[in-house]
Amino acid sequence: MVAHGSGPLAGTLVIDLTRVLAGPFCTMLLADLGARVVKVESRQGGDDSRSIGPFVEGRSVYFMSLNRGKESIALDLKDDADRAIFEQLLARADVLIENFRPGAMARLGYGFDDLRPRFPKLVYASASGFGQTGPFASRPAYDIVVQAMGGIMSLTGHEGTPPTRVGTSVGDLAAGLFTTIGIQSALLARETSGQGTHVDVAMLDSQVAILENAIARYEATGTAPGPLGNRHPSITPFEALATNDGFVVIAAGNDALFEALCRVLDRPELASDPRFASNDDRTVNQPALKELLQAALAGQTTDAWLARLTEAGIPCGPVNDVPAVLAHPQVAARNMLVTVDDPVAGPTRMAGNPIKLADFPDPPTRPRAPTLDEHRAQILDWLKTPS
Amino acid sequence: MVAHGSGPLAGTLVIDLTRVLAGPFCTMLLADLGARVVKVESRQGGDDSRSIGPFVEGRSVYFMSLNRGKESIALDLKDDADRAIFEQLLARADVLIENFRPGAMARLGYGFDDLRPRFPKLVYASASGFGQTGPFASRPAYDIVVQAMGGIMSLTGHEGTPPTRVGTSVGDLAAGLFTTIGIQSALLARETSGQGTHVDVAMLDSQVAILENAIARYEATGTAPGPLGNRHPSITPFEALATNDGFVVIAAGNDALFEALCRVLDRPELASDPRFASNDDRTVNQPALKELLQAALAGQTTDAWLARLTEAGIPCGPVNDVPAVLAHPQVAARNMLVTVDDPVAGPTRMAGNPIKLADFPDPPTRPRAPTLDEHRAQILDWLKTPS
Numbered sequence A, B: 001m002v003a004h005g006s007g008p009l010a011g012t013l014v015i016d017l018t019r020v021l022a023g024p025f026c027t028m029l030l031a032d033l034g035a036r037v038v039k040v041e042s043r044q045g046g047d048d049s050r051s052i053g054p055f056v057e058g059r060s061v062y063f064m065s066l067n068r069g070k071e072s073i074a075l076d077l078k079d080d081a082d083r084a085i086f087e088q089l090l091a092r093a094d095v096l097i098e099n100f101r102p103g104a105m106a107r108l109g110y111g112f113d114d115l116r117p118r119f120p121k122l123v124y125a126s127a128s129g130f131g132q133t134g135p136f137a138s139r140p141a142y143d144i145v146v147q148a149m150g151g152i153m154s155l156t157g158h159e160g161t162p163p164t165r166v167g168t169s170v171g172d173l174a175a176g177l178f179t180t181i182g183i184q185s186a187l188l189a190r191e192t193s194g195q196g197t198h199v200d201v202a203m204l205d206s207q208v209a210i211l212e213n214a215i216a217r218y219e220a221t222g223t224a225p226g227p228l229g230n231r232h233p234s235i236t237p238f239e240a241l242a243t244n245d246g247f248v249v250i251a252a253g254n255d256a257l258f259e260a261l262c263r264v265l266d267r268p269e270l271a272s273d274p275r276f277a278s279n280d281d282r283t284v285n286q287p288a289l290k291e292l293l294q295a296a297l298a299g300q301t302t303d304a305w306l307a308r309l310t311e312a313g314i315p316c317g318p319v320n321d322v323p324a325v326l327a328h329p330q331v332a333a334r335n336m337l338v339t340v341d342d343p344v345a346g347p348t349r350m351a352g353n354p355i356k357l358a359d360f361p362d363p364p365t366r367p368r369a370p371t372l373d374e375h376r377a378q379i380l381d382w383l384k385t386p387s
Helices: A022-032 A061-066 A080-092 A112-118 A143-149 A170-193 A203-209 A213-221 A255-264 A268-272 A279-284 A286-297 A302-311 A322-326 A329-333 A376-384 B022-032 B061-066 B080-092 B112-118 B143-149 B170-193 B203-209 B213-221 B255-264 B268-272 B279-284 B286-297 B302-311 B322-326 B329-333 B376-384
Strands: A013-016 A036-041 A071-074 A095-098 A123-128 A198-202 A238-242 A247-251 A316-318 A337-342 A346-351 B013-016 B036-041 B071-074 B095-098 B123-128 B198-202 B238-242 B247-251 B316-318 B337-342 B346-351
Touching: A013 A022, A013 A080, A022 A036, A022 A061, A022 A095, A022 A123, A022 A170, A036 A080, A061 A346, A061 B213, A071 A376, A080 A112, A080 A376, A095 A170, A112 A123, A123 A170, A143 A170, A143 A203, A143 B238, A143 B247, A143 B316, A170 A198, A170 A203, A170 B170, A198 A203, A203 B329, A213 B061, A213 B322, A213 B346, A238 A286, A238 B143, A247 A302, A247 B143, A255 A268, A255 A279, A255 A302, A279 A286, A302 A316, A316 B143, A322 B213, A329 B203, A346 B213, B013 B022, B013 B080, B022 B036, B022 B061, B022 B095, B022 B123, B022 B170, B036 B080, B061 B346, B071 B376, B080 B376, B095 B170, B112 B123, B123 B170, B143 B170, B143 B203, B170 B198, B170 B203, B198 B203, B238 B286, B247 B302, B255 B268, B255 B279, B255 B302, B279 B286, B302 B316
Parallel strands: A013 A036, A013 A095, A036 A071, A095 A123, A123 A198, B013 B036, B013 B095, B036 B071, B095 B123, B123 B198
Antiparallel strands: A238 A247, A247 A316, A337 A346, B238 B247, B247 B316, B337 B346
């Protein structure tokens, strides 16, 4: 069995029916926080993401990086013997999480309304594309569908290019994060009420919830916000600017930082230019300001500017690619790159847990992801012990 | 006082020193879930985002949309009388959250090590750019800095364009979500340990945690992943494709869906083409497949294709702009657009809470954001009552 017990969620048992990304990302966070996560997989190949690349020695590194520290048992929820095992697990569980199409669990006899009378303390979480209610509830969704329907693609990219997807699956990841928050809030409520509840999180809803100031801008102006290129819509300068060998990102979010920036660039007169007097003025006159800033930046390299800007206390940074991120000393110092040792693929690095807690360990190595049905025998033995 | 008490976090008191986005987004989620959030603001203008646009009748809609349902008291944490009030609040609080530069709280005498002996049950959360530890801890960061340094900008956008920022502040929002999860996990641990802990979340760490399969791809191939345009790196077809009047997003994530797609497009022969036999084959031959799919899609409108694809059960969607998102029937059915009634700006719509819980209300109107120091008298009166 996977070693557990040292995180803030130690003692919490999560039965995990989820596949691919939003659900498994949620239960990985719960496992990282100390919960015991039992992944209940289909007998036919298990979690679909086991067969989604990239692969090393035939093992999906994608699957490995989302399922570390979990146990696996393969169950056919239409088979009576397997259903009995599943129900024994539920009797001991704190949380059940599923990301089937709405209605699928009820067809198995395992909808929230079926399980609540039998397992009143169970927190039952459903992550889905469009939620358990509403006219789109039964439609299928994947990340790019909700990125497109939820508005974030309309805000991302440069004018004149085709639509731009956010380069990571924020459609799934945001839903996974909100599901985690929903599960924990239900566990906290259970401390007083003694009973679980149904947590219903939709990927589309989660996209609306992270539109941030785009809704405010539309409400204030009546104009649909368009793609933003590489700048902030209402703070200036707050963008990627060209140097003589690349780009530097500068975030001079207030008047004092803007003045300091103008001094570093040897253009102190810009700070007293009435076009750039306040953040609002700078935002209105952003094209003119950008041209002047880029002219000032053109003579030196990104590294040279980063050194000078950092010394002056101006928020700035390079545009790092993934190897640069993984090699960054701050990423190492924060243990944000952890290693699992897979017996087939070998030691593999993946993102660590960004929730650092003073009284709980944050080990640099983590238990690997399970093979399909790996923990069947141990789980069945454990179910024989008194609960 | 703002009405509280009906969510899963009812009875939880959060003292909130945060400004602008990551922290206020976290405490808005906590307030939406029923916590009482007391926003402790500076006497000089309060939360900086009160002066960040867009404005309606002089009120920042940005601020309004991040601070609904909170109370406000203005305190000078260098003033003895105000410090006494702050400490009385801490004595009753479950959670303190701050997003100052690391070290600032300790200089005020309110670092975690200062407060723990006096308030052992307090969950102390710090959200910062780079975290409380490591060589970059004291550096300033804003959203675009961590989007750039954390790698997501290197994955977003089309080949040949300048760097592309995700069109919403995922640098802040991800940190706000992880901070919320950290706080809740600490509250759950407190149920058994009886004591709080320090939750330390960094914006940069949070970006690394959402790089998702980009790290796996680099680990598997040794090649830095580049900008992805509008497609998924390892699932195909999973992208935005041109129609005769715009774009349609199609996510045919497995062989069965790909076959169904080929039938809808009247190109059944593509399903048996060996170049496109498996998802891996389709990913390797994505440019050729995309050309064939676009040729098939060119004859009809986005709406016509959406109808046909939906009927065939193929995950698909339009690329919605913000007005289209806000007008969507599913968004309405899910109560994802709530209204606050601001006495100056009038009724204002904003994103709802994506965490739907069966046993807790999800009202369509929410209490408005506070004016600076609005709740001073009530809070001082309340502090006179027995705790």
